[in-house]
Amino acid sequence: MNQNLADYANIALYSSMAVLTLSMLAYAAYLAGLAPSRADAKDARVAAREAVLVGDGGGEVVASGEHPAYEIEQGEPVRARKAAGMARTLGWLATALLVAAVATRGVAVERWPLGNMFEFGTFASMLVLLFYFGLSTRRDLRWLGLFITLPVLLVLGLASTVWYTQASGVMPSLQSYWLVIHVTVATIAASLFGLGAATAGLYLWQVRVEAEGRPSFLNRLPASRTLERFSYSIHIAAFPLWTFAVIAGAIWARQAWGSYWNWDPKEVWSFVIWVVYAAYLHARATSGWSRSRATWVALAGFACIVINFGVVNVYFVSQHSYSGL
Numbered sequence: 509m510n511q512n513l514a515d516y517a518n519i520a521l522y523s524s525m526a527v528l529t530l531s532m533l534a535y536a537a538y539l540a541g542l543a544p545s546r547a548d549a550k551d552a553r554v555a556a557r558e559a560v561l562v563g564d565g566g567g568e569v570v571a572s573g574e575h576p577a578y579e580i581e582q583g584e585p586v587r588a589r590k591a592a593g594m595a596r597t598l599g600w601l602a603t604a605l606l607v608a609a610v611a612t613r614g615v616a617v618e619r620w621p622l623g624n625m626f627e628f629g630t631f632a633s634m635l636v637l638l639f640y641f642g643l644s645t646r647r648d649l650r651w652l653g654l655f656i657t658l659p660v661l662l663v664l665g666l667a668s669t670v671w672y673t674q675a676s677g678v679m680p681s682l683q684s685y686w687l688v689i690h691v692t693v694a695t696i697a698a699s700l701f702g703l704g705a706a707t708a709g710l711y712l713w714q715v716r717v718e719a720e721g722r723p724s725f726l727n728r729l730p731a732s733r734t735l736e737r738f739s740y741s742i743h744i745a746a747f748p749l750w751t752f753a754v755i756a757g758a759i760w761a762r763q764a765w766g767s768y769w770n771w772d773p774k775e776v777w778s779f780v781i782w783v784v785y786a787a788y789l790h791a792r793a794t795s796g797w798s799r800s801r802a803t804w805v806a807l808a809g810f811a812c813i814v815i816n817f818g819v820v821n822v823y824f825v826s827q828h829s830y831s832g833l
Contacts, residue, residue: 517608527605532661609634712804774821
């Protein structure tokens with residue numbers, strides 16, 4: 509073990525958290541900047557009458573003189589667009605620092621950095637950020653930024669305090685190539701489910717706003733059907749990965765403990781998660797279920813993931829008691 513490298517990994521982690529906090533605040537400023545254009549219909553009509561249209565070839569800018577919040581560029585307030593650009597830049601920097609933290613931790617402990625809850629939390633947070641910012645290069649997901657960076661910061665905060673474990677080796681049952689295969693795939697799936705849950709929550713919120721017809725910054729977000737389809741596509745990608753992780757875990761259990769299934773609490777909850785998400789996908793494809801009701805099932809699945817990681821790992825004594833706490 510190299511304690512100096514482990515210390516550097518911690519420094520990179522704390523630096524990532526600091527930068528990600530700034531990114532989160534910038535995403536919050538972006539959403540707040542969207543609110544004035546729709547939050548008060550009367551003010552919007554007044555601003556429109558006072559506006560002076562200026563063409564610039566690459567879009568249009570609407571200036572309102574005394575009302576800088578109503579300066580519009582390509583359909584959005586200028587200040588909101590600037591905040592979103594800053595948030596994205598800071599987000600990429602925070603992601604790079606977190607990748608460095610995870611990689612350095614792995615070199616320090618001389619193994620794959622998924623041996624305890626601290627490492628799982630940081631690794632999963634890294635994947636969520638990579639997935640989010642990677643998808644952001646293909647489609648406009650600025651509206652999702654606050655709802656990704658905030659939960660990631662909460663997980664990193666728990667990982668660096670409550671779940672923190674000194675750099676060390678792992679128990680004999682974890683000294684296997686299956687640690688790389690099984691746990692990594694499970695972490696990827698859980699990270700995607702997290703993205704899907706964030707979008708699902710926004711979808712349910714958007715449905716309510718559209719039904720009430722009240723002004724909200726959500727009026728500038730994608731329509732509810734678009735949010736629901738995006739959430740569904742993420743779950744479709746994550747579910748086969750979780751299925752593989754459950755099967756791989758059974759194979760690993762056979763090698764390590766002599767049986768494919770031992771009714772261990774961790775095994776049971778992993779199967780419960782699979783059943784709930786299978787129920788969501790089935791409900792989503794069933795004509796008698798509304799998409800809103802099906803989405804609630806998806807959120808229940810993510811709640812099971814949180815219980816599996818935050819409760820079962822800590823409070824249940826089992827063959828999977830390797831949280832490091």
